Amino acid sequence: ALRDRFEKKGDIINNQLAFVGNSVTMKSYKDAAEFVACYPFAPYQFTLLQKIFESIRKVGTTGKHLSKGERSLLDAFQSAAVRNADRGIDALVPLYDFYPSIESFIDTTAKRSIDEAPGNAALDPYDADLLKAMFLIRYIPDIVKPNIDNLATLCVNEIDADKLALKRRIQESLARLEKQRLVSRNGDLWFFLTNEERDVAREIGHVEVSANEKWRLLSELVYDDILGGQTKVRHKLTKADYEFNRLLDGAPWKNASHPLSLEIATPLGDDYELLSEARCILRSSESGGRALIRTAEGDRLDIELSLYLQIEKYIDSPKASTAAASLKRILSDRKDENRERRHRILAQLGDLMLSGDFYALGQKLQIKAASPRTMLDELVNYLIANTYTKLPYLKQRQADPIAEIRAVLASATIGQQGLGLDGEEGNPLAIKELRDYLQLKASAERLLLSDVVDRFTGIPWGWKPEWEVVLLVARLFMAGEIKLMCEGADLDPKSAGDPLTRSVRFRQVSILKKKIPQPESLKRARDLYKDMFAKISREDADGLVADYRAALGDWQGDLKGYGQTASARHHPGKGVIDAAIARIGKQLAIRDAFEFIETLLSAKSDWLDTSEDIHDVVSFYKTQLPTWRKLLEALSGFADNRDVLLKLPAVATALGDLESIRDNPTPYGQIPRVATLIKTVEAANETAAQQRRERALNSIDARIAEVMKSLDQVQAAAALRNKALQPLQELKTKVAALSSIPKILYFQHQGGDLLDDAMLIIESASQKRATVLEDSGGTTTGKVLTTAADTAAPKPSRVIRAAELSPTIYLETEAEVESYIAKLKSELLATIQAGQRVRIQ
Template sequence: MKIRQLFKKNIAREIKGVIKVGQEAENDVRQELDEYVVTDELLGHFVYFFKQYLKSLDVPTDQMGVWISGFFGSGKSHFLKILSYLLDSNLEVDGKKAVEFFREKIEDQALLDQMQQVADAPSDIILFNTPSKSEDDNGDSKLSIVKVFNKVFNEKLGYSASIPWVAQMEEILDQNGQYTPFKQVFQEKSDLAWEDAREEIYYNEDMIVETLVEVANMSEESARRWIDNGEESYEISVDSFAKRIKKYVDKQPADYHLVFLADEMGQFVSDDVHRMLDLQTIVEDLGKYTLGKVWVIVTSQQDIDELEKDIHSSQDFSKIQGRFNTRLSLSSANADEVIKKRLLEKNDTGNDAVQLLYTSEVQASLRNKINFSDGTISLKKYDSLKDFSEFYPMIPYQLDLLQQVFTKIRENSSAGKHFASGERNLLGAVQYAALEYAEKDLGILVPFQTFYGHLDQGLDHSVRATIIKAQSTPTLQSFDVDVLKVLYLIRYLKSVPSTVENITTLMLDELDADRLKLTENITAALDRLTKEYLVQRTGLEYLFLTNEEQDINREINHMDIPTSKMQSYIGEMIYDTVLEMKKYKYVPFAEKKTVAYDFDCAKWIDESARGNATAEIGIHVVTPYSDDYRNRETLQQLSTRENRLVIALGDSGTFYDDTMMLLKINEYLRNQSSKQNSGMKREIIDRKSNERNDLMKSVERQVRETVQNATYYINGSEVSLAGNPTTKVDQGLHDVVENMYLKIKYINKFYDRDDFNGVISQGQINFLHDNSDDPNRLATDALEQYVKQHTERKMITSLFEIVQVFGKAPYGWREDDILVSLIRLLKDEKIQFKSSGNTMNIHDAMFPRTIKQNPSQAKIMVEKRKVIGEELIRNAKTIAKEMYGKNLVSEKEDDLKEETMRLFVGTQKTMVNLLDEYRHRSYPGEKEIESLLQTLKEILKYQDADQFFRCLYDKRDELLDLYDDIQPVQSFFESQKPVFDTSFKLRKRYEIDKDLLQTSEAKEAGNRISEILAMSMPYDFIKELPDLNMQYEQALIAELDKESEPLLEVIQQKVATLEDTITAMETVRAKFEPVIKERFTLLKNKILSAETLTDLFSYRSQIDHLTQLLSTQINDFISEIQLKPISPMPPISPLPPIDGGGGPIVVDPVTPITKTPEFVHKNKLIPLNYEKIETEEELNDLLAVIHSELEKVLEQGKTIRFI
């Protein structure tokens, strides 16, 4: 039986492709409606759509946007076309509405009724392909969508589609009833049909003007202006278009609907935000103005939700979503079902014949033969007899795969425009393949390369040229060309790697094909194609090459790359990508993950080092390009000599060839980066860059496999390691470390900085008493032995040296762990640290920081500690007992030393504080304090316990004597100091008044106080001071009272004299009376509060000085007043006559005589040069001087007031 005899319908019949406007001949429409397959999925879409559409027949709505999505070949364009037939009230085929063709396809009567209701409502349908109607070739995408809608609407009305302003003119003429006459008159005048002539409107301008003048009753000037300015004055916007549509719809019957069906709208707007927003606005305004009378239905390969990434604003995206409330999505299952029913459906005989083929043996055979390599997406196989019957001679996966091929070719080549416009479609491809095998007998399978024939004429020249070249190459066979076709078909499918296994599956052409033989043939074909530069191998995949790609591949193959560069790159891939190795982390104990060492690791590739070549451990990768590769003994020796894990890579497979090709491509791309290449070459170079990235991944995979399968050598032996490359290398380096660092497991616990400080601190001392508590006791013991041996051999050992020695083989310990173990030995008093000859104190605040610094470590000497004699220890305890009453019980020498030192430091601080008292006053005991401080200083300067205890032993008697001497001093400051301070003040007053004192009581008491205070050790006599202080104070007060009485009397006399003088003169009194009282009262208070006779006697002169000062000020003020003029006295009236007298007595005016007092200081009457008088003459001379001075005052008319 032949393949063509299987099918229910003639496989050779003509089947139209997807939507093509202008191909709506009745026979074509009949075939489309008759053969249209309503799948379950499509039935659901019909139900949902007509439910939404019918609402607008009864209720106004602005929800009239429909978005139909589905990938290439899913049937969305066909579905759109079928919808246009169902919605068109004017369409009839064989006298029937489109809905009549669906009565046998659909059992849902409600849906059929809805379809009939829609078909009966008056409507106009505008079906168009968006890209083909667009004139947006100048890059200006604004308003491009509304221009397309305007264009197809003009076409629908019979107006000019290409010149919108002419369509506007036609519409105006039509509205005025002049359009038909205009066309008739124009044709009569020009002998041209208007529809033909309007495309050359300026060429026919005169005839058009003449026709407008005749038909539209216009002047020639107006008509010509209309034509000349038409294009310039024409404007369109979304709003004006929507209003135009509304105006048109309003003239139609009440239930009229206008439907725009735009195919491939999604592709047209998806990469341009202006177009997207333009579409959204059109649908929004049409909905607003027509309220459901106008519908917009579009198709897209993208779901509307996928457009969000192309929209700059989420708000804009929400608006677009809101305009298309009705969303229908077609899947691949729909395409499969359509193809099975329209093309592959079998007749009864064919169905029986096919089912007989599907035996259990065939089922098992096909399960083994139809297999794909790793990395391939899941592809559908024959799952059942039903599957086999429905798809045969195709294989189920072919339909899905073919859809992907169509999509990728459209996206990746200029041939895409043919696929987008429907010249090549899925249905046609399957029909073509079936026809190719129509005359074959049952048992064949349609191999995938067959589909190439359907695409051939629509492909890029560069692709077809490669196939043609292969067909004409003598060294190639026809089978090689078939392999080449398969490689082209899957070239852009990343989900189906072009491996030999996948190519074999795709080229199966018989149910009982020998897959192994087919694989061998394909492998040989690929080798021949590769040699002819028609195919390029990349790892396990093979890539189809166009002519241009073949030329570039030749250039790449001629790139000169040194083998050393490839070796270096392999090393880079292994160390940086596969192993990602910077340092090696060694974990000695599986149960203690916190104990882990980071080792610097030398990294070698053949004879070259990468990075640090001097690390103590390392990895040495050996490739077949190394001189040592073939010599196993040399590799074993290398692993021992250099303490390295030696990895000898295998030399099979394509790994090295692929790596060399990768480097050649890299070099080629680098050279091309600075060149200006043509568009085609630039595109190929870009693909080469992507290919380079894929090859890099392949090389990475292969290098992992190569390391995985390599031979490993450790310590002179070949070893077997398990796991992936990283695990193997980790395990190998683990063994290298343990072979080299034999004592690294002595460390069972790591210490960080906090632990380090905690071990040093005093709070951790009990933690160290028992060596069994030390998790690193083996390491601590090893360090103790090392220090002990060096000390016994009198070898100077620095801390830096110890850290270095134990940080290397066979130890390999961390510095902090070494230091912690040394600290344990310090605290166990088994070793000691010395710096500059002095023993370091572990409790010093700077100790942790000091021992961690390399420069300091070099200066710190580590030695075994001497055992201190029992006599020295006993001496320290005895001193502590005698001086402080303390029983020191510490067993450790350092603890005893620290406790003793703390006692001494406490005493030292006390003495220093006492010594500060002597800055203010001379107290007894200063010498004893200084002596004790000096002795303590000499003792405390020793940090070394041995030296400390020896010094303390030597100064025992001195220290105890000084301690005894200091006791009365301390008692003095505790209880006697206050009375001593009081006596000190009294002694000072006594010294001042010593020669002025009159009473014996005062003199005796003051003298005794001075004697006691002058003693070096007055402690036993201080008890006398309270009585002496009282006796002296009482005697002194009595003498002060006695001596102050005459002074107070003088003050009283002086005040009385001054006040008496100024009483008669109000101005003078007002000014000086307060001053006199204030100043003398202040002086009086000083006399009453005087503490010494010396102070009291000094107030005598102050009285005279103050009296003189005030009297001078008063005299000066009075003189100033007298210089002012005095008004004359008025005349005195006559007195009455005295009895017996003759008449009135007249008294002459008398000028009043005012005498101003003049203060004369008695102590100034005698000139200073008069020191003594020996003769009467000298007496007379003095008297004359006094007389003269006093006479001068009287001559001035003043009264003398002595003061």
């Protein structure tokens, strides 16, 4: 019969005995044979009961001696079999039927709750059986997880039992047992409580927890743990960070006052049940930029939060700090349990948030996210994009706006900022918004920079970071449209850097709108612009000032470029350039358009004079500079021969004109004459130099001839000839290329010295050869020597400087002449008598 029963209902039987999470260790029947062999017991019960006996023995809940091994198991199975002997073949032995076999060995205090359960009016008879089963598995949670599914498997007593009904029955029983502090729950796991654990549970249950404490814990879990303490979200398009207020069930978490708000409504909120879709839509449309998350309903969330707080407060109480060892073990277990409970609550809250309903700005949203933080990012990004409707006005953003503010303030020309305001890079829509606001608010009274920043970082602009707003202010300031003041003093670009780049100083900076020039002043300024620059300007004040700034900036750039050249010697216009640059710099430093125009008109005649001077200078350095450089080069070439040229009347006049042009501070009208004058002087200079050059070359040729004569006389070899002649030949080449008469005369004089040097070289070479002949005894090898007369060396020479023999510069009397001649004669004769040659110099 048993075999037939298993053949018909084997799948049902094994399904009844299936465990959650214990499919390997908690075995069911393999086949009909095993069913017949084990019936009415399940295969897993043999191993399980052995583990139960071991665990009870280890934790010391037995009073009398609990025998070990097979005898204990045999008694337990025999007792259970006897207890179920009168039941039919559909019967299965539930776990609690094994309890009586060990009851007599359990300490009275350990089993008191089980003994007292039948007499407890709050409990049903079945509750006592369930309590017995939970006691048996109390210390083996690693083998059997005490959840409802597994408890139902342990307590099933018939093959055809309705397991779903059994689970409901167990669930109801557990609820009654929990109220009586006989079991405790940790997530989906249920545990039997010993007397001491029950006392602790009862004391924990008496710990008071306020609604505010639960709200604070829930806020901490949601905003600090699940959402990571996030207080701002980066907008995906602009990459700017936007902060938001955080609320939980209508109350702010960590107070803040930002334009954007996120509220999370949880089942713990007083009005959670009242938050219908219509009310959520209405609530999300309140207070500007607001988003609302209505989480899904959570099972036992309130209970779990309360229990968590109760345990934490109890563990931190004075009683717990002085507890005995057994109590400390229980508290340690509860601490571990609470740690798991916190993780479980976090996971539950995350799921409740993701599966909740989302609302923003009066709209219900469909957000699908993989995690709460991703959901937060999506929700707040929607909030940003649809709250700050003028956010797209700020199209061009800076990677480092503070650095850009400094760069704008350091601009060399204010006008360039004005020209760029209407371009895409200048964010024209944002500039217009700011300009219109300043026109309205700052025209009659001062407006604080902090107020401007607060306005345009708020709704509906949202221009963040705040430095983007300050950058717009800086551009209007540098464009001359507004005036900035700090502590009563006007700010210039240099002094504005610090207060505009330090947010703590925003309240010290005031903004004033500039005055508007009158139509008559604008017309006069346009006429002056036409006279100065020979072109037409725009008619409006901003355009006119921008045109002036651009034109003056061009002048400034040109003049600075020519300034270095003009600093060189004999270059005109340096004074004009310096004065014009200084005047232009002062004018461009004026930021206010009204003041800019008035200052121009007040110095109209000076500007017209400056304009003429600039035109002359710029024209000179653009078109006449090459001719001027030829003039300077020519005068430099004529300088050596100037004394000779000045002796020629026509040439002297041309040379004087060239020098006058060079020294003229405004030579611009004389430049056309330069080429003709250079040609006149250049021809005369070349003629005079040619005459001197021919004389010098003739003199050098004569000296070369003299050297060659001496070389021939000694029958010099090629090396000696080259050594003696080369300096004179090189001198001749050098003189042939010269146009400087003083240099020609100098090198002509040097020719005499080189002649003397050559003679010494020849003399020295001859003396060496004579010495060689004497040492060889007059014999020769290989060649026939010439006679002494043929190879005699030239006589030594002596230079007599005739002028040095005169005692005075001038000879004025016959006696002085005769004395000088006698002295010269004496020197000449003495030299000849000494066997030397004389060269008079």
